[in-house]
Amino acid sequence: MDALxxxxxxxxxxxxxxxxxxxxxxxxxxxxxxxxxxxxxTLETGKMTYWSRSRQEEWRKGQSSGNTQTVKExxxxxxxxxxxxxxxxxxxxxxxxxxxxxxxREYTGLGSQDGELEDTGEQVxxxxxxxx
Amino acid sequence: MDALxxxxxxxxxxxxxxxxxxxxxxxxxxxxxxxxxxxxxTLETGKMTYWSRSRQEEWRKGQSSGNTQTVKExxxxxxxxxxxxxxxxxxxxxxxxxxxxxxxREYTGLGSQDGELEDTGEQVxxxxxxxx
Numbered sequence: 001m002d003a004l005x006x007x008x009x010x011x012x013x014x015x016x017x018x019x020x021x022x023x024x025x026x027x028x029x030x031x032x033x034x035x036x037x038x039x040x041x042t043l044e045t046g047k048m049t050y051w052s053r054s055r056q057e058e059w060r061k062g063q064s065s066g067n068t069q070t071v072k073e074x075x076x077x078x079x080x081x082x083x084x085x086x087x088x089x090x091x092x093x094x095x096x097x098x099x100x101x102x103x104x105r106e107y108t109g110l111g112s113q114d115g116e117l118e119d120t121g122e123q124v125x126x127x128x129x130x131x132x
Numbered sequence: 133m134d135a136l137x138x139x140x141x142x143x144x145x146x147x148x149x150x151x152x153x154x155x156x157x158x159x160x161x162x163x164x165x166x167x168x169x170x171x172x173x174t175l176e177t178g179k180m181t182y183w184s185r186s187r188q189e190e191w192r193k194g195q196s197s198g199n200t201q202t203v204k205e206x207x208x209x210x211x212x213x214x215x216x217x218x219x220x221x222x223x224x225x226x227x228x229x230x231x232x233x234x235x236x237r238e239y240t241g242l243g244s245q246d247g248e249l250e251d252t253g254e255q256v257x258x259x260x261x262x263x264x
Contacts, residue, residue: 003248004239017163019151026158028207031149031214046242071242075160075235076249078227082163084235095210103207103216107136110178110203116135117208 001043005036009080015051016083020061020094023072023086029094030102032059034083046071048087065130067091093124096131100124133175137168141212147183148215152193152226155204155218161226162234164191166215178203180219197262199223225256228263232256 008016015033022029032050034042038058041049048069052059062068073086095102099121109115140148147165154161164182166174170190173181180201184191194200205218227234231253241247 001239001241001245001247003241003246007249017149019160019163021160028151028153028160028216031151031163031209043239043242043247074239074242075233076237076239077163077234078229078231078236079234082235084160097210099210101207102209102211103214104210105208107133107175107206107208109133109135110175110206113133114135115133115175117139 001040004043004074004076005040007076007080008036008039008083010036011081013053015053016081018048018050018083018085020048020069020085020087020089023088027101028103029069029087029089029100039083042071042085043074048085061094062090065091065096065125067093069094091125095121096127098123098125098127098130133172136175136206136208137172139208139212140168140171140215142168143213145185147185148213150180150182150215150217152180152201152217152219152221155220159233160235161201161219161221161232171215174203174217175206180217193226194222197223197228197257199225201226223257227253228259230255230257230259230262 020029035051038049048061050059069087075084104121106120152161167183170181180193201219207216236253238252
């Protein structure tokens with residue numbers, strides 16, 4: 001897997017952007033970051049493993065909620081600083097808010113001056129029940 | 133549009149990640165970055181306008197190639213540091229290499245130790261003809 005690990009352009013913090021897209025529906029689920037070690041773990045285990053910039057720790061997606069992401073395809077972009085993973089999302093929801101996608105807020109104001117952010121995403125689970 | 137501009141969490145360089153997804157097919161086209169000013173321009177003009185980190189300048193997508201991206205939807209993620217734009221990609225190719233998507237390199241080695249990166253993306257134009 002060095003062919004991939006060595007071809008990635010990591011930023012000054014040693015991170016690369018990692019996009020998760022639902023392999024079945026094409027829905028964008030989330031954008032997070034990996035370092036070389038969590039990328040290696042992702043490739044070895046087939047389960048998405050990120051680096052949490054806010055907590056500064058490894059983060060196996062679904063370790064709290066059970067909603068793991070199984071990797072089906074891995075793509076690297078032209079300049080090597082972004083990865084696209086097509087995944088199977090267990091439980092149907094990627095977001096800690098219980099939404100199917102982290103991108104559940106939609107801006108309604110295209111072409112006007114007074115748009116708002118509205119929650120247009122699908123709510124799959126109640127985070128209070130999942131995280132306690 | 134301040135509802136969106138003020139809700140974004142910009143990083144230490146004043147940037148936010150901007151994902152472009154084909155509005156018709158769901159294909160991931162590219163990941164780049166915007167600052168507050170190019171995000172404002174994108175919302176005002178309806179044409180994707182990024183901030184080039186390598187050139188440190190505004191970058192209206194398609195200004196050289198003609199392959200502009202027209203915004204159809206804008207979504208913000210849960211922690212505010214990533215935007216998803218669903219776009220119409222003029223000319224059918226987002227990548228400066230002439231590929232439909234910047235994520236044209238696919239890693240073939242899932243589940244093994246010796247994967248390679250292979251070009252599996254669709255080539256739409258010859259960059260030598262477009263950029264001269």
